Amino acid sequence: KQEVTQIPAALSVPEGENLVLNCSFTDSAIYNLQWFRQDPGKGLTSLLLIQSSQREQTSGRLNASLDKSSGRSTLYIAASQPGDSATYLCAVNSNNDMRFGAGTRLTVKP
């Protein structure tokens, strides 16, 4: 059974800092991995989707990497802004069974 872990559970940084969020999974036989952000009381917004054959994906200030062999993915956020404050979730898709991590709550202070 796939298990997904996100560390740290919470992170607070000053505006402008670069930061890395971590996601690890136990079964390397995955189809893809997706990063989402969730604002309080809201649904999820897809940020990046990495297929199992890819090593990384980039969108604006966001870069996600995938290392299947070690069961890890990282989400790199450059030049953080207060608007980046949210909970970030990674989701691993194995055989159409989506497993989510518990998320990292990010606070970016002005």
Place this chain on the structure above:
Amino acid sequence: KAGVTQTPRYLIKTRGQQVTLSCSPISGHRSVSWYQQTPGQGLQFLFEYFSETQRNKGNFPGRFSGRQFSNSRSEMNVSTLELGDSALYLCASSLVGPQETQYFGPGTRLLVL
């Protein structure tokens, strides 16, 4: 292009009642997945529908059921509600399945008293 819509947005029920939640996917999307989010368990997969057929199912009791219509709209039903069913219920749509980018609705917040 309109996003995923869910109705109602908020719902209060009492134990033992049943509830039906609705999800309208993005136009052209044929896959709809349902998730339950609680503070204790996080986000958990309920089931996925594609072309009116349940294709995948998570580890939830039979009180949780769903269906999909020919226009890809989906409903989920919870019978004999329990206090622990209080949660944010999210649906997500994609063109053909969770192997692609999933687009989430705003969710229905259910409170069971």
